[in-house]
Amino acid sequence: PPGEGGRVPFTARLWWIPQQDLKHQPGKLAMNGEEIEVAFPVRMDSDGIWLALGSVQRLEISTSAVLPDSGLPVPDQLWDIEVGTMHIRELADGWRAGGMLRVGSPSDRPFAALRDMTVTLLGFLTVPSGQRDAWNFSLFYSPTGQIVWPIPGVAYAWRPSDQFQANLGIPFSLEYRPTETLTVTAGYRPLNHVQVVVRQALGQAGSIYGGYRTVTETFLLADRQENPDRTYLFDQRLTLGTQRELGRGWSLDLSAAYVFDRQIFQAEKFSGTRRDELAIDPGLAGMLQLLWTR
Numbered sequence: 051p052p053g054e055g056g057r058v059p060f061t062a063r064l065w066w067i068p069q070q071d072l073k074h075q076p077g078k079l080a081m082n083g084e085e086i087e088v089a090f091p092v093r094m095d096s097d098g099i100w101l102a103l104g105s106v107q108r109l110e111i112s113t114s115a116v117l118p119d120s121g122l123p124v125p126d127q128l129w130d131i132e133v134g135t136m137h138i139r140e141l142a143d144g145w146r147a148g149g150m151l152r153v154g155s156p157s158d159r160p161f162a163a164l165r166d167m168t169v170t171l172l173g174f175l176t177v178p179s180g181q182r183d184a185w186n187f188s189l190f191y192s193p194t195g196q197i198v199w200p201i202p203g204v205a206y207a208w209r210p211s212d213q214f215q216a217n218l219g220i221p222f223s224l225e226y227r228p229t230e231t232l233t234v235t236a237g238y239r240p241l242n243h244v245q246v247v248v249r250q251a252l253g254q255a256g257s258i259y260g261g262y263r264t265v266t267e268t269f270l271l272a273d274r275q276e277n278p279d280r281t282y283l284f285d286q287r288l289t290l291g292t293q294r295e296l297g298r299g300w301s302l303d304l305s306a307a308y309v310f311d312r313q314i315f316q317a318e319k320f321s322g323t324r325r326d327e328l329a330i331d332p333g334l335a336g337m338l339q340l341l342w343t344r
Contacts, residue, residue: 102133
């Protein structure tokens with residue numbers, strides 16, 4: 051998404067995907083949604099910071115289709131509400147450690163039952179290596195991720211120049227600035243979270259960009275037949291957009307995307323046996339974002 055080179059403590063997002071035909075069965079399906087994400091400091095010390103985190107996402111689905119195996123109707127609204135905290139601490143000799151805890155309820159009826167609630171955890175440690183590089187160690191757990199058990203991460207942060215830096219390992223990322231106005235960024239984390247963005251600055255106040263990314267949304271339906279079942283929404287996107295600086299760190303972003311490989315299905319895990327599969331024809335999408343970047 052836009053803003054990939056700095057911290058974004060506030061994001062407000064509107065998006066819409068017009069009605070498209072379902073594959074292999076009659077019917078149509080349209081989606082739109084809104085999302086707000088905030089992160090703000092609640093305590094700052096000389097050697098660390100505590101952040102409060104919060105996000106609210108509402109996804110609206112318009113269709114008459116039902117999930118083909120269970121017979122459940124496709125929910126017309128899905129919510130993901132989360133609150134949490136993050137702590138980052140500077141240690142001796144340039145070491146850094148931190149952690150994050152988020153509690154939420156991604157569901158069509160959020161917080162209706164304890165089984166519809168989730169706890170997401172992250173711990174990380176950065177160990178300097180030489181003057182510019184570092185080793186990054188992490189452990190991440192999310193019950194709504196594509197992998198539903200803790201994921202260890204080990205990566206080497208290689209910074210050979212001001213124009214190029216890469217996180218070599220899991221998670222993987224890179225940033226390359228071949229010119230003062232052109233930036234290429236890429237990232238990957240298991241199983242198939244991929245993002246590539248090429249951005250060209252236009253003067254001091256604007257930029258255009260294009261990219262590719264995969265999108266996975268995961269929800270716990272209140273009336274699901276089996277407790278471990280998760281409802282996945284997956285697609286791939288080719289995006290073109292423009293971002294305009296508004297001043298004081300605020301910016302406005304408008305983009306359009308070609309959305310393909312669109313799927314809705316239920317499974318105990320993303321790579322497991324799928325049920326209630328719906329496939330949707332490809333189509334165009336639009337997104338409007340308001341961001342505050344520090």
